[in-house]
Amino acid sequence: MTGMDGLALATRGLRKSYGSQVALAGLDLSVPKGTVYGFLGPNGAGKTTTMRLLTGLIHPDSGSIELLGRPFGRRDRHRLFGVGALIESPAFYPFLSGRQNLRELAATGAPTAPGRIEELLDLTGLRDRAGDKVSTYSLGMKQRLGIAAALLSDPALLLLDEPANGLDPAGMVAMRETLRHLAANGKTVFVSSHLLGEMQQMADIVGIIAAGRLVREGPIQQLLNSEGTVRVRVAPDEVARATATLRTLGGQEGVMSTVAEPDWISVRVTSDRVGEVNRTLAEAGIWATGLESGNDLEMLFLGLTGGEPVQGGEGTFFGMAGAGPGRGPAGTGSGA
């Protein structure tokens, strides 16, 4: 790979299949050093497969990975000495205490500095329960211990898969602050999450993956500014005409309504064009009863991933008529 200066992590053309199931279909990621990178995608999009590839748990069918500026292949396990990871659910020996688990984990891989374990127990708020067996821990405590384990060797690159799982609100705030603090000190944090609001507050850069491919990557504010959405509410009997009218602004694919809110129409235009949307409707003799300029990450995410969840995935409710709040596009598409 070339032109990777300044990147803590890069992948090019990464492909991985499980039998006939394609998990990654040529993934290109570029994660600059010293940033918090939010890795987003619906269930089954390939996030966890990517995490496993980046930590050498599985191997790619083709493509390349570069970790901390150097190629990472099957025989390059030492590259992982500079990487800390929490992949899927945290895994520990249930018969050992939190402290003992960290101690035994520290016996693997890169050496751990003396006192580091106590420091991390303090950081993750586990000191009071550090002597208790992990089998007595709540999910949130295991998650904190998993984050402590990922930080054991003071890694330059941190890979976290859904780190907020099971954390209470205070824990989430603390985690966010910790990760921001790490990035401010030159560490790179690559974090996958379904919590889009959390990502919006925490990430500098996001990469959105769908069906094994990166569909958008860039600084979060830049993406939001360039790919906002305007939502407009019209009388129910005007929806079809309004939709046709607004296609002159948003194009054929950029105008849609949802089953849950059939009188709301989403137009994929930048949020500063809200007045233009209103004027277009007025010129057609349609009066908007509500207007929203949406430029949050959720709308961007749903727009880019098509809001089409994998069967059985957590986003399945989007496709169920009459269920859920449903900001995402549903079966009716733009033909409302």
Next chain:
Amino acid sequence: MRLFLSGLRKLVRRQATWVTFGLLAGLLVLIVVAVGATANRPGASSAERAATLSLVTFPGAYDVILSFILGLGGLFAVIYGAAVAGSEWTFGTLKNAVARGESRSRYTLLSFASIAVVIAVGLVAAFAIGLVAALVGATLAGVSTSGLTDAATLSRLPQQFARGWLAIIEEGALGFAIATLARSQLAGIGAGIGLYFGETFAGIFLPDIVKYLPFNVATASVATGTATGGGFGGGARIASVDANTAIVLVGLWLIGALVVAALFTERAEISG
């Protein structure tokens, strides 16, 4: 070294270690003391009495104790090896080590090395406990313990221990390899037990082949011509190879099992 010591610490804190040892030592004590306590019961013929008393009469009692430990210990070693190896996959802790850049095969082999050390300690401890129990049994039966210091038997013990240890760790390695291939603690234990008894049953039909199989060679390797070997499970009820050939085969099975476990771990795609 830190990985090996870590493996030892984990095994010492693991409940399975103490349960396995407790079961082995407990059964040994129970049987030997019960034999001593009931040897002189009314109604027993003199032949029955002599046979019973031989179990707690030294120096023969040394062989009885060792035979029990090596026989039942073999089955326990299969289960224990499978439990330890399988838990790395079941708990997901292998994933943590690999993601930290640890060598997969080094991790696997050093995990087994710590098992081998724990088995050695367990073997000596169980023997010591059995010895005390046999002394209690002999006292209860009113048998002299003068044979306790029999020089010929004592001089043979170190070699028997070494062979016994190798045989037991070979059986432990089989359980370890099976659970690694199964990537599961429960499946590994189940398959290990199945193989252990399956080999014994297969010996009825295919004795010329089965005598070279791992549990039979383990038993044959500790056979001394006295009571030692095969008394409490695991082959040797069929024609077996001689002890010296058996010890070579034990070594080959041990190495083979570890190579399979290490290679499989090295190449495995780790998920979950």
